[in-house]
Amino acid sequence: MTDNSRPARPVVLGQNQYGKAENRVVRITREGDTHHIKDLNVSVALSGDMEEVHYSGSNANVLPTDTTKNTVYAFAKEHGIESAEQFGIHLARHFVTSQEPIRTARVRIEEYAWERIGARDDGSGPTGAGEAQHSFVRKGQETRVTQITFDGDTWEVVSGLKDLVVLNSTNSEFWGFVKDKYTTLPEAYDRILATQVAARWRFNWSGDERRTPDWEKSYDQVRKHLLQAFAETYSLSLQQTLYQMGARIIDNRSEIDEVRFSLPNKHHFLVDLKPFGLENDNEVYYAADRPYGLIEATVLRDGCEPRIPVDLTNL
Ligand SMILES: O=c1[nH]c(=O)c2[nH]c(=O)[nH]c2[nH]1
Numbered sequence: 001m002t003d004n005s006r007p008a009r010p011v012v013l014g015q016n017q018y019g020k021a022e023n024r025v026v027r028i029t030r031e032g033d034t035h036h037i038k039d040l041n042v043s044v045a046l047s048g049d050m051e052e053v054h055y056s057g058s059n060a061n062v063l064p065t066d067t068t069k070n071t072v073y074a075f076a077k078e079h080g081i082e083s084a085e086q087f088g089i090h091l092a093r094h095f096v097t098s099q100e101p102i103r104t105a106r107v108r109i110e111e112y113a114w115e116r117i118g119a120r121d122d123g124s125g126p127t128g129a130g131e132a133q134h135s136f137v138r139k140g141q142e143t144r145v146t147q148i149t150f151d152g153d154t155w156e157v158v159s160g161l162k163d164l165v166v167l168n169s170t171n172s173e174f175w176g177f178v179k180d181k182y183t184t185l186p187e188a189y190d191r192i193l194a195t196q197v198a199a200r201w202r203f204n205w206s207g208d209e210r211r212t213p214d215w216e217k218s219y220d221q222v223r224k225h226l227l228q229a230f231a232e233t234y235s236l237s238l239q240q241t242l243y244q245m246g247a248r249i250i251d252n253r254s255e256i257d258e259v260r261f262s263l264p265n266k267h268h269f270l271v272d273l274k275p276f277g278l279e280n281d282n283e284v285y286y287a288a289d290r291p292y293g294l295i296e297a298t299v300l301r302d303g304c305e306p307r308i309p310v311d312l313t314n315l
Contacts, residue, residue: 013054017106018062019044020069027076035134038081041110042088044068046095048103061101068095083215084109085157088148096152104151111146113139141165142197144219155207158308159219160200165266166227167194172235190282192268193235195295199226200308201249202258213255222256225249238265238295246299257304262312265293 021043029036046068052058072091081087088107095105114136142164149156175187201222205213229248235241246259268285298306 013051015047016050016054017045017047017104018050018065019046020065020072021045023069023072025072025076025081027081029080033133037114037136039112039114040081040084040087041112042072042091043108044072044091044095045106045108046099046102046104047106048099049101063095063099063102071095083219084111084144084146085148085159085213085215088146089150089155089157092148092150096150104149107148109146109148111144113141113144115139142223145200155205156307157203157205158200159203159215159222160198160312161223162196162198162312164197164199164223164226165194166197166230167192167266168231168235171233174237192285193238193241194266194268194287195238195263196266197226197230198262198312199245200260200312201253201256202308203255204257204304205255218253218255222249222253225252238263238293239297242295242297243299246297250299250301257301258298258306258308259300260298260308260310260312261296263295265295267292 023042023044025040025042027038027040029038044065046063049061052060053062071094075087075090075094079087079090088109092105092107095102117132117135117137118130142161144159144161146157146159169192170190172191172193173189174191175189177183177185177187203213203218205211225248226245229245230241233241233244242261242263246261249256249259267288269288270280270282271284271286273280273284296310296312298308298310300306
């Protein structure tokens with residue numbers, strides 16, 4: 001029997017997914033004159049029973065990507081955006097449970113933070129005197145990210161951040177390393193340590209509504225522990241600092257089993273000022289942008305399986 005819908009060639013379709021990428025959705029919630037803002041970039045990827053559209057062009061199983069876009073905006077209105085994770089969970093569940101051919105939904109979200117103009121520096125506390133009610137300035141720091149995957153059975157929530165730039169102007173050394181005939185790096189006993197943190201952490205949440213983490217609080221706490229560990233670790237290498245940041249998160253956040261980091265070592269080289277008759281007493285540096293050392297590792301709760309992909313650029 002020949003199957004007309006499938007070309008008689010020694011070729012088969014492999015992994016495939018489709019959806020609308022980078023839906024930029026801004027949701028304003030109004031509490032009287034005080035407004036709240038959530039600013040997301042939502043990418044939906046659906047997969048399942050999609051052989052026919054590839055082999056024969058039949059769209060019978062295809063929910064248009066245009067519809068996935070519309071769903072993102074409609075859900076922002078109907079359900080609001082409490083957190084990126086909650087919003088992604090809602091969308092993933094909707095696509096898998098409402099469309100028979102769709103078996104797995106992966107929702108990736110980037111969140112851009114805004115703060116009230118005039119807000120207290122620590123960003124905490126109620127809207128007080130001097131804080132604008134509806135005027136915001138985009139926070140120039142990190143981008144928050146999350147990825148929700150649901151196959152009708154199993155949930156995986158991996159959240160994280162990227163582009164969080166941090167620097168210690170002391171308490172960092174690097175010495176005692178291997179030296180071969182190509183080694184020229186001088187040992188450093190007081191150097192600048194700087195990096196642009198990309199991190200992902202995996203929740204051990206299984207989909208039980210009664211045990212859903214407080215996603216907003218969890219993010220703030222993970223960020224706090226990560227930054228405190230960076231600041232407080234007397235560093236003998238960026239690798240050691242990375243491990244301390246991960247360990248601090250695993251130790252303090254029971255909802256998280258795995259953290260992966262990708263840390264570019266943003267080298268700061270002392271400038272030779274001798275040609276100008278000047279001493280450089282650890283004061284003037286050249287901030288090199290490339291090449292950079294790239295230090296990457298996963299830190300796990302003991303006994304847990306690593307599941308975050310090694311290459312964070314694909315996440
Ligand atoms: O913290 C560091 N780790 C390294 O592995 C390394 N290699 C290097 O040249 N400088 C550094 N710094």
